Amino acid sequence: MTHATPQKLGVLKPVSPKPALRRFHQASWDEPVIFELSSAGQRGVLPPEPEAAVVDAAGDVFDNLPAGLKRKTAPALPEMSQIHVLRHYMRMSQENLGVDLNIDIGQGTWGMKYSPKVNDQLARSHKLSELHPLQPVSTVQGILEVMYRLEEMLKEISGMDRVTLQPGAGSAAIYANVAMIRAHHESRGEGEKRTEVITSSFSHPSNAAAAKVAGYKIITLPPDADGYPDFEALKAAVCERTAALLITNPEDTGIFNPRITEFVDLVHKAGGLCSYDQANANGLLGITRAREAGFDVCHFNLHKTFSTPHGCGGPAAGACGVTKEMAPFLPTPTVEFAGNSYYLDFNRPHSIGKIRPWYGVTGNMLKAYAWIMSLGADGLREVAETAVLNNNYLLNKVLEIRGVSAPYATGKRRIEQVRYSWEQLANDTGVHSEEIGFRAADFGTHYWTSHHPFVVPEPMTLEPTESYSKEDLDEYVTILKHIAEEAYTNPEIVRTAPHNSTVHKIDQESFDDPDAWAVTWRAYRRKLLKNK
Amino acid sequence: MSPKKALVYPYIPNSNPVAREEMLKATGAKSVDDFYADIPDSIRLKRKMNLPEPLLAEAALVRHVEGLLSKNKSSREVVSFLGAGCAQHHVPAVCDEINSRSEFLTAYAGEPYEDHGRFQALFEYESMMGEMLNMDVVNVPVYDGFQAMGTALRMAGRITGRTVALVPATIMPDKLLKVHDYVKPDLQVGLVPFDPSTGLMDLKALRKQINAQTAAVFIENPSYLGFLETQAEEIGRIAHQNGAIFVVGVDPISLGVINPPVEYGGDIVCGDIQPLGIHMNFGGGHAGFIASRDEEKFVMEFPSRLFGVATTCVEGEYGFGDVAYERTSFAVREEGKEWVGTAAALWGITAGVYMALMGPQGMVEIGQGIMQRVRYTVKKLNQVSGVKTHFANTPHFKEFVVNFDKTGKTVQQINQLLHEKGIFGGNDLSADFPSLGQSALYCVTEVHTQADIDTLVNAIQEAVK
Numbered sequence: 002m003t004h005a006t007p008q009k010l011g012v013l014k015p016v017s018p019k020p021a022l023r024r025f026h027q028a029s030w031d032e033p034v035i036f037e038l039s040s041a042g043q044r045g046v047l048p049p050e051p052e053a054a055v056v057d058a059a060g061d062v063f064d065n066l067p068a069g070l071k072r073k074t075a076p077a078l079p080e081m082s083q084i085h086v087l088r089h090y091m092r093m094s095q096e097n098l099g100v101d102l103n104i105d106i107g108q109g110t111w112g113m114k115y116s117p118k119v120n121d122q123l124a125r126s127h128k129l130s131e132l133h134p135l136q137p138v139s140t141v142q143g144i145l146e147v148m149y150r151l152e153e154m155l156k157e158i159s160g161m162d163r164v165t166l167q168p169g170a171g172s173a174a175i176y177a178n179v180a181m182i183r184a185h186h187e188s189r190g191e192g193e194k195r196t197e198v199i200t201s202s203f204s205h206p207s208n209a210a211a212a213k214v215a216g217y218k219i220i221t222l223p224p225d226a227d228g229y230p231d232f233e234a235l236k237a238a239v240c241e242r243t244a245a246l247l248i249t250n251p252e253d254t255g256i257f258n259p260r261i262t263e264f265v266d267l268v269h270k271a272g273g274l275c276s277y278d279q280a281n282a283n284g285l286l287g288i289t290r291a292r293e294a295g296f297d298v299c300h301f302n303l304h305k306t307f308s309t310p311h312g313c314g315g316p317a318a319g320a321c322g323v324t325k326e327m328a329p330f331l332p333t334p335t336v337e338f339a340g341n342s343y344y345l346d347f348n349r350p351h352s353i354g355k356i357r358p359w360y361g362v363t364g365n366m367l368k369a370y371a372w373i374m375s376l377g378a379d380g381l382r383e384v385a386e387t388a389v390l391n392n393n394y395l396l397n398k399v400l401e402i403r404g405v406s407a408p409y410a411t412g413k414r415r416i417e418q419v420r421y422s423w424e425q426l427a428n429d430t431g432v433h434s435e436e437i438g439f440r441a442a443d444f445g446t447h448y449w450t451s452h453h454p455f456v457v458p459e460p461m462t463l464e465p466t467e468s469y470s471k472e473d474l475d476e477y478v479t480i481l482k483h484i485a486e487e488a489y490t491n492p493e494i495v496r497t498a499p500h501n502s503t504v505h506k507i508d509q510e511s512f513d514d515p516d517a518w519a520v521t522w523r524a525y526r527r528k529l530l531k532n533k
Numbered sequence: 534m535s536p537k538k539a540l541v542y543p544y545i546p547n548s549n550p551v552a553r554e555e556m557l558k559a560t561g562a563k564s565v566d567d568f569y570a571d572i573p574d575s576i577r578l579k580r581k582m583n584l585p586e587p588l589l590a591e592a593a594l595v596r597h598v599e600g601l602l603s604k605n606k607s608s609r610e611v612v613s614f615l616g617a618g619c620a621q622h623h624v625p626a627v628c629d630e631i632n633s634r635s636e637f638l639t640a641y642a643g644e645p646y647e648d649h650g651r652f653q654a655l656f657e658y659e660s661m662m663g664e665m666l667n668m669d670v671v672n673v674p675v676y677d678g679f680q681a682m683g684t685a686l687r688m689a690g691r692i693t694g695r696t697v698a699l700v701p702a703t704i705m706p707d708k709l710l711k712v713h714d715y716v717k718p719d720l721q722v723g724l725v726p727f728d729p730s731t732g733l734m735d736l737k738a739l740r741k742q743i744n745a746q747t748a749a750v751f752i753e754n755p756s757y758l759g760f761l762e763t764q765a766e767e768i769g770r771i772a773h774q775n776g777a778i779f780v781v782g783v784d785p786i787s788l789g790v791i792n793p794p795v796e797y798g799g800d801i802v803c804g805d806i807q808p809l810g811i812h813m814n815f816g817g818g819h820a821g822f823i824a825s826r827d828e829e830k831f832v833m834e835f836p837s838r839l840f841g842v843a844t845t846c847v848e849g850e851y852g853f854g855d856v857a858y859e860r861t862s863f864a865v866r867e868e869g870k871e872w873v874g875t876a877a878a879l880w881g882i883t884a885g886v887y888m889a890l891m892g893p894q895g896m897v898e899i900g901q902g903i904m905q906r907v908r909y910t911v912k913k914l915n916q917v918s919g920v921k922t923h924f925a926n927t928p929h930f931k932e933f934v935v936n937f938d939k940t941g942k943t944v945q946q947i948n949q950l951l952h953e954k955g956i957f958g959g960n961d962l963s964a965d966f967p968s969l970g971q972s973a974l975y976c977v978t979e980v981h982t983q984a985d986i987d988t989l990v991n992a993i994q995e996a997v998k
Binding site: 027031032034035036043044045046047048049050051052054055056058059060062063065066067069070071072073075076077078079080081083086087089090091092093094095096097098099100101102103105108111113114115116117119121123125126127128129130131132133134135136137140141142143144146147150154157158160169170171172173176180205206207209210211212213214215216219221256257258259261262286287288289290293294302304308310311312313314315316317353354355356357358359360361362363364365366367370371373374375376377378379380381382383384386387389390391392393394397398413414415416438439442446447449452453454467468469470471473499502503504505506507508509511512513515518519520521522523524525527 | 555638644646650663668717754814820847855888906908926
């Protein structure tokens with residue numbers, strides 16, 4: 002038996018402690034665009050062939066098709082064996098960060114919380130995925146019960162009298178609420194007169210945009226000196242033309258507007274309605290509701306507050322809550338219970354009609370239902386309180402970093418998110434917020450600045466939800482602190498970031514140049530490869 | 534008795550009292566109530582919410598939810614001929630494998646740096662759709678085909694500055710309802726009647742209805758009632774002669790064999806990608822596409838995100854990003870084109886996987902195979918006494934209308950009898966299209982075997998006796 006020599010002792014050393022910052026490098030497969038992987042004759046999946054008797058009886062199925070309708074050459078899709086398709090997409094998936102991989106607190110206002118795996122698994126059952134929306138109602142009692150029960154729960158959570166689950170996402174829910182408001186005014190003969198919708202500059206852009214799509218003129222309230230939507234501006238705006246106020250509370254600043262009922266009352270007095278954008282209600286579950294604040298309609302995003310995964314940008318799901326006065330206008334159908342069975346009610350003469358095909362994004366309804374069932378009333382309140390605790394903890398820590406501030410309401414607590422500003426740092430160093438976000442990618446995370454236009458200069462919006470631990474928040478703050486120090490001492494490394502990401506600085510010019518932009522590979526080949 | 538242990542929720546790390554205490558201390562707050570100090574007492578909920586008792590253990594939750602789902606009967610347990618814009622197609626395993634990947638499933642709106650994969654996968658989706666449609670511009674998916682049609686018409690309205698859209702009277706009533714509501718502030722919708730013997734658009738009526746206010750002429754190919762609009766080229770010509778935009782809705786799974794609309798004059802093409810590898814999900818599996826030629830006047834009217842490809846500072850590296858972002862509501866709020874928001878990106882990625890798996894040959898085979906099965910079914914059904922298919926001389930893709938007037942039975946009665954035999958008959962059209970009598974819309978796809986079809990035909994034979 003040989004003993005370790007002094008030289009060998011070196012290899013028997015324990016592993017050194019981890020450095021303060023994670024030495025991250027994202028997967029970088031240098032993957033070609035899929036068309037470059039094509040290999041003539043390869044097949045990824047074979048469609049089932051019809052039986053010989055079917056083929057014989059059918060004869061030439063194109064014999065009565067006009068020449069102009071028959072496709073002459075097959076679409077030029079890539080030709081790939083199955084494993085090559087799989088591998089290509091697996092590699093691309095690795096070149097993506099999701100909640101499951103990173104401390105995803107940088108997409109503030111968007112509720113990047115944990116989506117429990119068990120709920121995804123349940124929603125993949127063929128007992129849901131392979132249901133057709135027109136099946137006999139007796140064969141879909143289970144999913145109708147889920148929809149009915151989820152509506153009951155969301156009624157209690159919002160305090161409203163009815164809830165529709167039909168909208169496909171938050172913006173579609175905003176639109177549905179505006180369409181119902183429009184129908185309400187039309188039903189009272191005031192459709193022509195009420196032509197204006199008021200919203201605030203910190204509201205999600207879709208409040209303004211969806212109301213405009215519905216035909217309204219938009220009036221935008223600026224923030225006042227304390228960051229609240231300006232009440233004086235509201236007073237000046239409200240009149241007999243006011244159809245509605247679309248407002249969020251708290252707004253992206255995370256500051257709760259304590260005068261919210263005054264806003265609502267003022268609009269009501271003028272005959273307008275009030276819509277509460279609760280896309281993200283995460284900090285308020287069980288604390289305060291749309292009902293108590295006097296709103297006529299509200300909406301939740303099931304993919305924010307209620308945990309359904311964001312899917313790279315959908316499928317999502319929106320839920321609109323309404324008072325009983327607004328219920329006749331709900332999209333059709335509603336789910337009803339007849340004592341022993343559930344059914345769909347299509348007989349809704351005052352309904353705004355359809356917001357999307359059928360009944361909504363059912364997979365996400367099931368996931369949201371399961372999530373609420375796993376927590377109950379106490380659990381939902383725990384979600385809210387923890388999200389708010391995490392946010393205020395993070396606020397304290399972030400404000401210790403050089404160059405950053407939390408504009409408005411100095412010293413006040415925030416609800417579930419904060420819009421920070423790197424204005425000081427940008428003035429000191431010339432490094433912009435967006436660049437800091439890109440540099441954060443080098444440490445396996447990222448953040449979002451803000452919607453446009455930037456009301457808060459050099460913005461950064463963080464929302465830690467309930468899903469992250471103290472250690473997670475500390476790690477995130479360490480990353481930001483490190484980058485801020487870099488901005489002061491070695492700004493070049495921030496400006497040229499990312500360095501450890503899948504790709505490097507992307508040339509932006511072509512995206513706004515009609516001669517160079519390429520939204521498809523065929524356009525790229527035509528414009529830039531000159532059809533090579 | 535020992536005090537009740539504080540509950541630590543597995544999804545909430547800081548529900549652990551130890552961590553909670555430490556966090557609170559760091560914030561200098563006495564309790565979480567301090568954080569809610571700004572919420573007036575008058576709007577606080579002063580009681581516990583009245584919600585069902587939670588199922589805290591994962592095992593209990595699974596048992597409960599599976600118990601509910603077990604009350605459903607899926608299309609896998611019966612033979613279904615339901616379609617009407619939501620169709621049972623085979624979903625390749627790789628489609629589900631990819632859209633279940635955490636990195637895609639749980640990402641949202643990261644930058645092209647940390648979410649390069651999302652940008653590339655969606656660019657490739659746009660590109661493969663572009664090949665199917667022979668068009669250079671395809672959007673990141675909108676919610677569904679209804680939304681895609683509504684937006685396509687509003688785009689036409691903005692491009693032409695005109696105020697009327699003409700659509701075929703064979704359109705799905707639900708879709709018309711949505712579109713009518715959606716385009717109302719900009720456009721009136723006029724219905725163009727159809728020829729009762731062929732289902733095709735009445736061109737005389739179209740010529741009469743079209744005028745200098747017509748922004749768009751819309752057709753579907755295949756139509757809601759399943760037939761192919763064989764006069765498409767002529768309709769496009771009429772639209773263009775009158776300065777209108779020709780908007781065409783298509784079923785993308787037909788595009789291996791049916792010419793894409795751009796080849797017969799389509800300017801904007803739209804539809805739903807549910808057939809491309811996405812489960813029906815009780816109608817929750819939809820996503821919409823809009824496509825156009827690569828002309829600035831079209832591109833600048835898209836509300837959706839358009840992901841484009843570009844160079845990076847490294848040779849041989851692809852980068853991706855937003856094309857013409859300034860047209861979106863993300864950039865300029867209500868001054869943008871309609872709105873953009875979270876919609877159905879994961880279904881776009883999934884449809885991309887589907888198209889890559891199918892390849893050119895797969896798309897041809899599936900299209901032809903569906904048409905063969907439809908022909909076979911139509912032939913067989915027309916042999917049943919009292920049963921006939923409408924618009925028999927017009928070519929069809931995957932759906933067709935079966936009429937039962939001469940059997941003396943209603944669709945409802947027949948569907949009830951079929952259901953008892955484990956068959957979901959076609960969608961009852963008698964209320965929506967009274968002129969078609971007791972008719973049902975049947976959908977046949979590649980999932981149907983000859984035995985399935987023969988079973989249906991035999992069951993109908995018995996049902997109409």
